[in-house]
Amino acid sequence: MVKVNKRMKSAEHLSNFESIFKCPICNSSMKVFKLKSLICSNNHTFDFTKQGYINLTTHLVKTKYSKDLFEARRKLIAENGFFKPLSQAIAEIINKHAFKKGTISLIDMGCGEGSHLSNISEIVSSDYNKITTGVGIDLSKEGVLIAAKNYTNKIWAVADLANTPFKDKQFDVILNILSPSNYAEFNRLLKADGLVVKVVPQSGYLKELREVIFDEPVKQSYSNVDTFERFNENFQLVDSSRLCYTVTLDNPAIQTLVQMTPLSWATMEGQVKSFLKANSAQITVDLEILIGKK
Ligand SMILES: C[S@@+](CC[C@H](N)C(=O)[O-])C[C@H]1O[C@@H](n2cnc3c(N)ncnc32)[C@H](O)[C@@H]1O
Ligand SMILES: [Zn+2]
Structure with missing residues (x-):
């Protein structure tokens, strides 16, 4: 009997949704082949x-985000509930609009x-x-x-969000969180009738951390005027909170x-060291959720 491993399970799961994919090289339709590969009609x-x-990228991409950064992010979200109110708010928005x-x-x-x-999928369910x-x-x-290792029953793909391997009009909700x-x-x-949910x-946001990292006041705050304007130019803003x-x-x-x-890339000097020694800290999470439709 063939032992079903993680790779085969993922391939099997994806095969239920293979019709949403298009080849990143030639744009043709794709199929799961022998629970091993996703293959297009031109054999890519x-x-x-x-x-x-x-x-599903066509060229090697090295990003500045490390394995350690993502492991830390997962730990803080999964074990400390760092973004729990955000997940709940987004799940509520999805339910309200869809x-x-x-x-x-x-x-x-x-x-x-x-x-x-x-987390969002779990709350919506x-x-x-x-x-x-x-x-x-x-x-x-x-x-x-890390996503694939920890969360099953989802499709996880390395792909460029500017040029995705999916056919047109496949999704009810697009999430775009701090990205x-x-x-x-x-x-x-x-x-x-789909929904875009963008979080900025x-x-x-993390002001306690930014205060100890940056001396220059200019770097201590975010300005989102351009982000809002561009979102508004591209979507009908149905709500923001x-x-x-x-x-x-x-x-x-x-x-x-x-x-x-990524703030910690800037420096690891004096003030950060004492921040790291504190027994506890209150950290602010301050976000805007933009909700758009076509
Ligand atoms: C600040 S992280 C946020 C990640 C995640 N949404 C979160 O909140 O934990 C920004 C993410 O955008 C990704 N990213 C940057 N440019 C991208 C692109 N062109 N296509 C896909 N992902 C991209 C980075 O690799 C990184 O994982
Ligand atoms: Zn192809």
């Missing part, structure tokens, strides 16, 4: 990895290590009684690998926080 072949994700649908197809563009998509199908893509192999956007591609993928940091809360972290979680954010 992409193998499933043993962790269960698939790499409440008539029994099954909701989600794609997370720039999914990182996959916890947001996993448990609290709102909806079936979800989930796809997470990210350009970082390190992030997608870059490509609105032309979002528009192409979104169903006619606001002025208080600011979500601000604090999370109390113990010392191990403070260490994890510093590792999980």
Whole structure:
């Protein structure tokens, strides 16, 4: 008897949704072949990895996000509930705007290590009684690998959100959380009545950490004027809401926080060292959720 491994399970799961894919090289339709590869009608072949994700990029991409950063992010989200209020807010938004649908197809563009998509899908299913199908893509192999290792029953792919391997109008909801956007591609993928949910940091986001890292005041705040304008130019803004809360972290979680954010690339000097020694810290999460339709 053939032992079903993780790679085969993922391939089997994806085969239920193979019709949404198009070849990243020639745009033709794709099929799962022998629970081993995803292959197009012109024989361009992409193998499933043993962790269960698939790499659909056509060239090697090295990103600045490391395995350690994604592991830290996962730990803080999964063990410390760092973004729990965000997951709950997004699940509620999805239910409110897509409440008539029994099954909701989600794609997370720039999914990182996959916890947001996993948590949001879980809440939409448990609290709102909806079936979800989930796809997470990210350009970082390190992030997608961690997602595939920890969260099954989702499709995880290394892919560029500016040029995705999916046919037009395949998704009810596009999630785009603290990641870059490509609105032309979002528009192409979104169903006619679909929803884009974009999350951007606001002025208080991780301010306690930024205060110890940066001396120059200019770097201490975020400006999102351009982001808002561009979102408005591309979608009909149906709603927006600011979500601000604090999370109390113990010392191990403070260490994890510093590792999980690109802010720590800037410096690891004096003030950061004393921050790392604190027994606990109150950390602000300050986000804007933009909700758009076509
Ligand atoms: C700050 S991280 C946020 C990750 C995740 N959404 C989260 O909140 O934990 C930004 C992510 O965008 C991804 N990214 C950047 N450019 C991308 C692109 N062109 N296509 C896909 N992902 C991209 C990075 O690899 C990284 O995982
Ligand atoms: Zn092809």
